[in-house]
Amino acid sequence: MIFRQLFDNVSGTYSYILASRRGAEALIIDPVLDKVDRYIKLLNELDLRLVKAVDTHLHADHITGLAELRDRTRCITVMGENTKADVVSMRVGDGDRIDIEGIGLDVIYTPGHTDDSYSFALPDRVFTGDTLLIRGTGRTDFQNGDARAQYDSLFNRLLRLPDETMVYPAHDYKGDTVSTIGEEKRCNPRLQVQSVDQYVAIMNSLNLPNPKMMDVAVPANMHIGFAQDTVAQRGWAVLPEQGMKLLADPGTVFVDLRDRAERERHGVIPGSLHEPYGRFRDDLGAGGIMRAIGGDRRVVLYCAHGERSAMATQAAQEAGLTGVSHLHGGLAAWKAAGGPIERPGA
Structure with a gap:
């Protein structure tokens, strides 16, 4: 070590x-x-x-x-x-x-x-x-x-x-x-x-x-958060209420960037895929999973409070994946708005 x-x-x-x-x-x-x-x-x-x-x-x-x-x-x-x-x-x-x-x-x-x-x-x-x-x-x-x-x-x-x-x-x-x-x-x-x-x-x-x-x-x-508002001003954010409507859209896929332990403890958005944030940048390159997912579908990234997903969305947009956005406020905001949650693997 x-x-x-x-x-x-x-x-x-x-x-x-x-x-x-x-x-x-x-x-x-x-x-x-x-x-x-x-x-x-x-x-x-x-x-x-x-x-x-x-x-x-x-x-x-x-x-x-x-x-x-x-x-x-x-x-x-x-x-x-x-x-x-x-x-x-x-x-x-x-x-x-x-x-x-x-x-x-x-x-x-x-x-x-x-x-x-x-x-x-x-x-x-x-x-x-x-x-x-x-x-x-x-x-x-x-x-x-x-x-x-x-x-x-x-x-x-x-x-x-x-x-x-x-x-x-x-x-x-x-x-x-x-x-x-x-x-x-x-x-x-x-x-x-x-x-x-x-x-x-x-x-x-x-x-x-x-x-x-x-x-x-x-x-x-006490004030160290990533500026999610900047990402939202660029049109790259989805509010929880908007996200709930997108759940039924077959052309939209939700991707969970949290670690496995977070998912098991706090639950997941139904139907979402799992791709931990630590691997995300590698997935933006040629042959990466984000290229495959985001080719013809809208992608909504989410994490616990929106910080990781905002950073990942910015990186995806810079890599030319214009169909990628993130859930503003993360799973915490989703729960507060009454969004559905399920246990992973359910």
């Missing part, structure tokens, strides 16, 4: 690039906006294709690189389903998996630092965001933080992982790069408590100043 830990010394943020091998798909966890050029340079040097950019939570101390990476690489942005961000391409919940070629991250909901904090685990390591730090834990006094929830996330979720599991946090201010679950159980002073009340008392007595970037970073990080 290719694994790189990168550091932003301004915010003390660790970002992580993972891939199964050279030439494969890659993902990045907790990217920082100011370091995007560095990430892209490294990805190119390692011959990797970024397909997913993940944030562990809505950060208050730096501006996320998710939107810039999406705009420059057309990757999928990923956050937990509790996020306050306006639009991310994929929202994941506890028990889900984030898959790329050869790698799958297990999703663990670990609220407490914020109410949208998630951790992501491989068999030998866990990316803990600001929930579990090296010899510390994330503060719980803003962004709907909750010390009791964090105690549960720590003692009933993360600390139940095998002791040898490596711990990679989103921040460190002392120069430490990695720990293990076993080390933190033994050596982390905030974990040497006898009760949840004792932990809450410790966290409520910290009296820390707000992060310097908080007033700028939080609003910026």
Whole structure:
């Protein structure tokens, strides 16, 4: 496996690039906006294709690189389903998996630092965001933080992982790069408590100043969505009400760009085909499935919230497939409008 830990010394943020091998798909966890050029340079040097950019939570101390990476690489942005961000391409919940070629991250909901904090685990390591730090834990006094929830996330979720599991946090201010679950159980002073009340008392007595970037970073990080309105203004969008009428049209085909796990969890539009977003650009070339589908039929692309499908529609139009449009607002808008849903394979 290719694994790189990168550091932003301004915010003390660790970002992580993972891939199964050279030439494969890659993902990045907790990217920082100011370091995007560095990430892209490294990805190119390692011959990797970024397909997913993940944030562990809505950060208050730096501006996320998710939107810039999406705009420059057309990757999928990923956050937990509790996020306050306006639009991310994929929202994941506890028990889900984030898959790329050869790698799958297990999703663990670990609220407490914020109410949208998630951790992501491989068999030998866990990316803990600001929930579990090296010899510390994330503060719980803003962004709907909750010390009791964090105690549960720590003692009933993360600390139940095998002791040898490596711990990679989103921040460190002392120069430490990695720990293990076993080390933190033994050596982390905030974990040497006898009760949840004792932990809450410790966290409520910290009296820390707000992060310097908080007033700028939080609003910026809440608004990272791809501009679907621009795609709509070009006439490349279908509203849910229009889409429902097109379901009965034999000359129209709906194509679902979501991952398999999303389809199984949230259902599909009846009769739609499945072509994951990660393969979509390859399918636009000669002999690609989109060329075959879109030859003489109208194609309506959709995803969870419309971001992936808007990007894919723009790419299809640029490739000369003028019969391709997308479902504005995605499956979320479709459900809100009362559109029919079925289980995949039904």
